[in-house]
Amino acid sequence: MGEAANGALCEEIREALRMIIDPELGRNIVDLGLIYDVSVEDGGIAHVSMTTTTKGCPASQYLKEAVRNCVWYVPGVEYAEVRLTYEPAWTPEMMAD
Template identity: 55%
Template sequence: MFIQTEPMPDTSKMKFFPGKEVYVSGTIEFDNTDKASASPLAQRLFGIPGVAAIAFGYDYILITKTSGDWQHLKPALLGTIMEHFMSNAPVMRPARRTPAGDDGETSEFVDQIMTSLREVIDPELGYNIVDLGLIYDVVIDADGMTTVAMTTTTPGCPATNYLKQGVQDRAEAVEGVKLVQVELTYEPRWEPDMMSPEARQHLGIY
């Protein structure tokens, strides 16, 4: 994998072109580590000392440094970008969706469901499935049907039925939930980078 770089007029910025699609929905910026929680790649890059901000475009990564020389910073950045794309991990974590026209009430309802789902513990990793990144989506339709899209750490995981039942039970336990459908998917395949910073710290993954 060959990554091209392009210096910018502002010497604190540099573009990196990995030769792959990065962010197909336009551009997105991360100016701190909290905002980067939606992106495994951005989290990795913020872990490199000297990175101040990150932006994704269709085929590039724009990195802003705090100080120092690009000559010393570039090798770590190039290695991190290469490792990420070679692992086939997603650039962005799957987003939770709520119906179009949501007035905020549905979003709060989804948050309540996600809180309840944190009580489901993966028996292998010993941590809740939400922060492990196993819940891909929660959608509530106009008829009150709640659909939860989830995955497991590996296809054929022996705990699959246990986890699906746990998701079903905990979602149904939320007051106001009428009917729950649990969908199992492996697209995209789960990667450790999908875990929250808290889960990574708990499991000693940095």
């Protein structure tokens, strides 16, 4: 899979992730700025780096699993790895307008 194909797949993944709604704020996790990075290696191995609104967020595990499952079902993805990080910490300024 070439770089252009990987880039297109990353965009498809981001678009799919818009279906996941943060239970606390009621908006999708992409527009909230919770998805920090999406990359795809050859072989369809997708990596997603994400955060939650607060470090002790009770929905952290739910959101991480939802992201992994959502990415897994995007055509072209063979494996999905989700990494939860708090660097940088999320702020409301990261939300899309």
